[in-house]
Each structure stands twice: as C-alpha cells, then as structure tokens.
Amino acid sequence: MSDRPGQVYPAQYEAQLTDKINQLRMAFEPVYTGAIDVYASPDAHFRMRAEFRVWHEGERSYFAMFDPENPRDPIEVPDFPIGSETINRLMPLLMEAIHQDSELRYRLFQVEFLTTLSDEALVTLVYHRKLDETWEQSARDLAENLGIELIGRSRKQRIVIGRDYVTECLVVNGQKFRYRQIENSFTQPNAQVCEKMLEWAIQQAEPLSGDLLELYCGLGTFTIPLSYQFDRVLATEISKTSVRAAEHNLGLNGIENVVIGRMSAEDFSVGWRTGEGRRIKEYQLDRYQFSTVFVDPPRSGLDDDTVELVREFDHILYISCNPETLLANIQALQSTHEVKRMALFDQFPYSHHREAGALLTRRPG
Known part of the structure; x- marks a missing residue:
C-alpha cells in the first residue's frame, strides 16, 4: 500500500467502516x-476542500504534503483521489x-482549494512576498483561463480576483438548499455525507414541535433545513464571517423564521442563566416556546455551562466531530436525558476520524 497522501483504497472501505461502527x-x-444509523461516504472524490504546500526544487515546483513523523521531508502529491473531481482537474x-x-x-508557499458539487472552485494562493499589479494581472489571466475564483494572500494582503466565495447546492429529501461558502470559513468537507447528515437531522426533528435554539450555527448549514421543522429558530454563532454568510444564506433560501445572533455558546449560556447582557435582552427569549436545542460544537464538545443550558430542553439534537467529547457530554446529562437515537457519519474515509449524531430526550418524571 502506498503511503502517498490522499490515496483511496475502495477494496478496504467496507471493512474500515465496519470497524468504525463497532468502535462507536x-x-x-x-x-x-x-441501533446506529450508518451513513457511508463515496469511496473516492469526496473531499471538497484541500490545501497543499508548494515545494520548489530548482526550476521545478510541485504540490506537497508532510508526514507528521517526518515533517521536513515533503511528499509529492501529483493528484489527490480523496479530493473532489474538480480539485483533481485543476491541480495539473x-x-x-x-x-x-x-x-x-x-x-508561492501554499495553495488552498474550495470546491462544490456543482463544479465551482475558489483557489487561494499564499505567498511569502508582497503582491503587486504585475502579479494581479497574471492572476486575472489564470482565473479566466481556468474558470475559477481566485484569491492572493501574503502578509497583510488579500487580493480577490472575482469572488471570495462559492455557492454550494445540497439536495436533501429532494429539496435544494443553497449556501454561500466564504474563503477561510468552516464548511463541511464531505458534501455528500453532509447531505446525509442533514437528512438524519430533519428525520429526528420531524416529530418535534415548538421553537428551536441552535448553538454554533456556522453559515447555517443545519439551520436552514431545520427551520422547516419548527415555528421559529434562534441560532447563535461567534464568527462575524459566518454570521454574515448565515444571514445571506437565509435570504438565498427564502427563510423568514430564523434570527441569527452573534454570540458564543459560552456567553449565551451565561446570559440564559442570568438574563443579563444587552444581546440576551435583544433576543427577547421570553417570546420563544423552546422545545429543542441543536448543537454542533467543536472537537472540545460542550463546556460545563452549556451542558447545563441544554439540560433545560426536552430534546437535544447533537452532531459531533469527536465521539469522545460527545460521550462525556451524554454522561453528564444522564440524570435528566436518555439517548433515543444515534448515527455514524463517515465524513473521513481511510482515517480513524468518526462523526456521530445523537438525539437525547428528557427522562419521564
């Protein structure tokens, strides 16, 4: 087996997925x-974004990645089979x-790709030098020739050729949802598995009612389809870029029952408990009839204050990129809530990484 980064081994995929299921x-x-609902990935061309170092040797340059055990030795990456077909078309x-x-x-130091299922591409070129008008003209020619959006970055510089975003279209249960994805903002890397994650979340939410609180909403990936399942949604996010994208995406999809609040989950949890803070008062929480909270936290999971916040909801819908912290959070909630459903989403085939979903419901009495 080659150890070159980004290779695929379809013959091994089912066995690796079975191992992940058993581990979970x-x-x-x-x-x-x-039962655990299992959502497999395509066995090739599933990753919509990628970044590579550009290594220069004399007159020759090539894309490179590094083995953490040998960080000084570049590994040439002439193609990237786990990457989208668009990434592989553009690389050469x-x-x-x-x-x-x-x-x-x-x-030129680094190249970053952000692509979509509809073949849009945003390429970022990162330099260790100041970019000038001569570079900009070359970049414009490149963007036109390849049919891409292009950004040049260097210290204290960011030059946008075209747009600094792509628009992804995800199809869930036959319904199309469109998302503006901005450079350097978080996006789900495996778009086809993301569609399945949305499908699962909607399925869990269908029997529920009332209003929804969402923490860590990002650019609205889950917010938008879940908004159809609830009367109103209050969604929070700390990143300014993501908040702007989320607000744009609400308009793009014609969603009118969602309010986006710029606030960290930790600060919101404190404000929820104390009722203090300008932003908390602006949200007029007493107008909502919350029944469900949806969370998609970072790898560290929910902090203690946020665990106590979600404990107050009848239903907790949890998407996790780290099953270890998901388990710890569930154990902390066991006195009040029980797990009703779980799912495994294989966002990262050929790796140990697992993503999971859980629906928790308040225990009787």
Whole structure:
C-alpha cells in the first residue's frame, strides 16, 4: 500500500467502516444499546476542500504534503483521489500555469482549494512576498483561463480576483438548499455525507414541535433545513464571517423564521442563566416556546455551562466531530436525558476520524 497522501483504497472501505461502527457501538454501550444509523461516504472524490504546500526544487515546483513523523521531508502529491473531481482537474492545470509564469511561481508557499458539487472552485494562493499589479494581472489571466475564483494572500494582503466565495447546492429529501461558502470559513468537507447528515437531522426533528435554539450555527448549514421543522429558530454563532454568510444564506433560501445572533455558546449560556447582557435582552427569549436545542460544537464538545443550558430542553439534537467529547457530554446529562437515537457519519474515509449524531430526550418524571 502506498503511503502517498490522499490515496483511496475502495477494496478496504467496507471493512474500515465496519470497524468504525463497532468502535462507536462499544464506546457508547454504557449509555446506548439501540441501533446506529450508518451513513457511508463515496469511496473516492469526496473531499471538497484541500490545501497543499508548494515545494520548489530548482526550476521545478510541485504540490506537497508532510508526514507528521517526518515533517521536513515533503511528499509529492501529483493528484489527490480523496479530493473532489474538480480539485483533481485543476491541480495539473494550476501547476502548469505556475511553471509558465514566474509572477505566479515566485515565493508561492501554499495553495488552498474550495470546491462544490456543482463544479465551482475558489483557489487561494499564499505567498511569502508582497503582491503587486504585475502579479494581479497574471492572476486575472489564470482565473479566466481556468474558470475559477481566485484569491492572493501574503502578509497583510488579500487580493480577490472575482469572488471570495462559492455557492454550494445540497439536495436533501429532494429539496435544494443553497449556501454561500466564504474563503477561510468552516464548511463541511464531505458534501455528500453532509447531505446525509442533514437528512438524519430533519428525520429526528420531524416529530418535534415548538421553537428551536441552535448553538454554533456556522453559515447555517443545519439551520436552514431545520427551520422547516419548527415555528421559529434562534441560532447563535461567534464568527462575524459566518454570521454574515448565515444571514445571506437565509435570504438565498427564502427563510423568514430564523434570527441569527452573534454570540458564543459560552456567553449565551451565561446570559440564559442570568438574563443579563444587552444581546440576551435583544433576543427577547421570553417570546420563544423552546422545545429543542441543536448543537454542533467543536472537537472540545460542550463546556460545563452549556451542558447545563441544554439540560433545560426536552430534546437535544447533537452532531459531533469527536465521539469522545460527545460521550462525556451524554454522561453528564444522564440524570435528566436518555439517548433515543444515534448515527455514524463517515465524513473521513481511510482515517480513524468518526462523526456521530445523537438525539437525547428528557427522562419521564
């Protein structure tokens, strides 16, 4: 087996997925023994974003990645089969242009790709030098020739050629949802599995009612489809860029029953408990009839204050990129809530990484 980054091994995929299912089942056995919904990934071309170092050796340059155990030795990456077909189509074309144009090549340090299922692409070129008008003209020619959006970055510089975003279209249960995805903002890396995550979340929410609180809403990936299942939604997010994207995406999808609040989950939890703070008062929480909270936290999971916040809801819908912190949070909630459903989402085939979903409901009495 080659150890070159980004390779795929379809013959091994089912066995690896079975291992992940068994690991998740064993880990959560103390808190859940029911069925686990499993959502597999395509076995190739599933990753919609990627970044590579650009390594220069004499007159030749190439895309490179590094083994953490040998961080000084670049591994050439001529193609990237786990990456989207768009990434793989663009890689050789971009490298050919870099070799042909010294303005594009000189002190180019890194290349980042952001692509969509509809073949849109945003490419960011990162440099260790100041970018000038000569570079900008070369970049414009490159963007036009390849049909891409392009950004040049260097210290204290960000030059946008075209747009600084792509628009993704995800289809869930036959319904299309559109999302503006901005450079350097968080997006789900595996778009086809993301569609399945949305499908599962909607399925869990269908029997529920009332209003929804969402924490860590990002650019509204879950907010928008879930808004159809609830009367009103209050969604919070700390990143300014993500809040702006989320508000744009609400309009893009014609959603009118969602309020986006710029606030961290931790600050919101404190404000919820104390009722203090300008923003908390602006949200007029007493106008909502909350029944459900949806969370998609970072790898660290929910902090203690947020655990106590979600405990106050009848239903907790939880998407996790780290099953270990998900388990810890569930164990902290066991006195009041029980797990009714779990799912495994294989966002990252050929890796140990697992993403999980859980629906928790308040215990009787």
